[in-house]
Amino acid sequence: MSGEQPTREAILKSGVKVPQHVVYRAFANEMVVLNLLTGKYHGLNPTGGRMLEVLDASAKVRDAGEILAAEYDRPAGEIEGDLYDFCLELMEYGLIEMNGLGEL
Amino acid sequence: MASSNAFELDRDTAFCGHAFGLDVEADFEIACIRQTEGDGSEPTRLTRVHSRVIDRTWPSREAELIFERRLEDDQRFLTIDHHPELGYCIWARGFGRHVVANDGLSVMSAIPSVAAWRWQRLVFAQVLPLAAALRGLDPFHASAVASNGCAVGFVASSGTGKTTLAAHLVARGDAQFMADDVMVLEQRNEQIVAHPGAMMMSVDPVELRKLTPVARRRLGRAIGRDEENVHVTPEAVKEALPLGAVYFLGRGPAVNRLEIREDAAEDPRLLISSSFIAYLRDHHLVTHLDTCARVGTSARLFNVLVPPTVDATALAASIAAHIAGL
Numbered sequence: 001m002s003g004e005q006p007t008r009e010a011i012l013k014s015g016v017k018v019p020q021h022v023v024y025r026a027f028a029n030e031m032v033v034l035n036l037l038t039g040k041y042h043g044l045n046p047t048g049g050r051m052l053e054v055l056d057a058s059a060k061v062r063d064a065g066e067i068l069a070a071e072y073d074r075p076a077g078e079i080e081g082d083l084y085d086f087c088l089e090l091m092e093y094g095l096i097e098m099n100g101l102g103e104l
Numbered sequence: 105m106a107s108s109n110a111f112e113l114d115r116d117t118a119f120c121g122h123a124f125g126l127d128v129e130a131d132f133e134i135a136c137i138r139q140t141e142g143d144g145s146e147p148t149r150l151t152r153v154h155s156r157v158i159d160r161t162w163p164s165r166e167a168e169l170i171f172e173r174r175l176e177d178d179q180r181f182l183t184i185d186h187h188p189e190l191g192y193c194i195w196a197r198g199f200g201r202h203v204v205a206n207d208g209l210s211v212m213s214a215i216p217s218v219a220a221w222r223w224q225r226l227v228f229a230q231v232l233p234l235a236a237a238l239r240g241l242d243p244f245h246a247s248a249v250a251s252n253g254c255a256v257g258f259v260a261s262s263g264t265g266k267t268t269l270a271a272h273l274v275a276r277g278d279a280q281f282m283a284d285d286v287m288v289l290e291q292r293n294e295q296i297v298a299h300p301g302a303m304m305m306s307v308d309p310v311e312l313r314k315l316t317p318v319a320r321r322r323l324g325r326a327i328g329r330d331e332e333n334v335h336v337t338p339e340a341v342k343e344a345l346p347l348g349a350v351y352f353l354g355r356g357p358a359v360n361r362l363e364i365r366e367d368a369a370e371d372p373r374l375l376i377s378s379s380f381i382a383y384l385r386d387h388h389l390v391t392h393l394d395t396c397a398r399v400g401t402s403a404r405l406f407n408v409l410v411p412p413t414v415d416a417t418a419l420a421a422s423i424a425a426h427i428a429g430l
Contacts, residue, residue: 027397032393036386041376
């Protein structure tokens with residue numbers, strides 16, 4: 001993989017893996033994500049928390065998009081765009097890894 | 105089973121007790137811990153040694169300084185060093201030195217020739233809370249009392265008044281003492297329980313003088329005094345109790361009137377930042393996150409905004425009324 005930012009299609013075809021050094025727990029209004037390598041805590045709003053849960057439970061990001069589109073009654077394309085941005089941000093913080101990124 | 109403790113010594117047991125969620129055994133007397141026969145769980149064993157033993161066996165150059173406190177003159181007051189195989193060495197000027205094994209099951213204690221209440225302060229403030237954390241429990245920086253069969257915790261930065269509040273509630277007869285400065289929590293099944301700590305409180309003498317003789321007696325006898333506090337020994341609850349509520353205290357000149365708001369659950373940082381052992385990592389951080397998440401859903405959490413015009417006596421009256429209404 002090159003250092004270039006992955007495309008939207010590449011992300012959607014891949015699966016999300018939450019590494020062992022990342023732990024997340026739900027609080028009343030927030031999902032708190034702990035990166036044990038950095039010792040830092042990150043907060044996700046309820047929507048972000050739900051996105052992480054569904055991504056973690058889905059084989060592909062696109063599958064997660066279908067589930068979330070139905071849950072939130074939004075167009076699939078809109079949700080996929082949100083998931084693309086979300087995955088890039090979580091990758092930047094080292095909170096997720098992508099399985100199969102760049103494979104044909 | 106081979107022991108992971110490199111410092112096994114003669115294990116004559118002079119003392120058995122329970123505090124901070126631990127069965128504690130020692131070859132020396134530890135006052136201010138409830139004496140028990142233990143509940144059958146493996147105890148944390150404290151062994152008294154001469155400081156030369158620690159000098160000989162603790163590899164200072166290989167250990168990493170992971171925590172320190174300094175006095176105003178920049179002199180070191182408290183240090184905690186860690187060695188990956190031998191554990192944690194806790195030292196405080198005038199209070200002694202202790203080596204806690206990485207599994208929290210054994211402690212070597214070099215106790216200085218000072219009054220017992222003084223060296224015990226380090227044991228209660230650092231040694232046993234660390235052992236509890238290493239054994240999977242979660243110490244919070246909080247004071248705690250018991251009311252109506254539940255534990256109630258008070259969280260605040262140092263000097264804000266959590267000990268004073270707890271002392272007044274106990275003195276009023278509204279609550280029983282559970283813990284001063286360190287509240288150890290444990291997840292049991294779906295519930296969070298709070299464990300009683302040591303039976304010692306460090307109370308502002310100005311606040312003690314406000315109490316009637318009857319109220320003063322509820323805080324137990326005074327066993328020592330230093331520049332800031334009188335150290336008393338209130339009777340504590342005997343067993344762990346479900347955590348019913350946590351009050352987060354905040355003082356400030358911008359606060360006009362006393363407010364108690366049940367909105368603390370909205371900010372997980374209030375709980376997460378209340379960890380007592382800030383220097384542990386990895387599985388302790390996971391335990392702490394788990395505990396905080398469970399507390400967030402099982403206990404009632406309140407923000408308390410205290411204006412400068414409300415003193416400790418008035419605050420205790422308000423909190424006592426609030427707890428009674430829960």
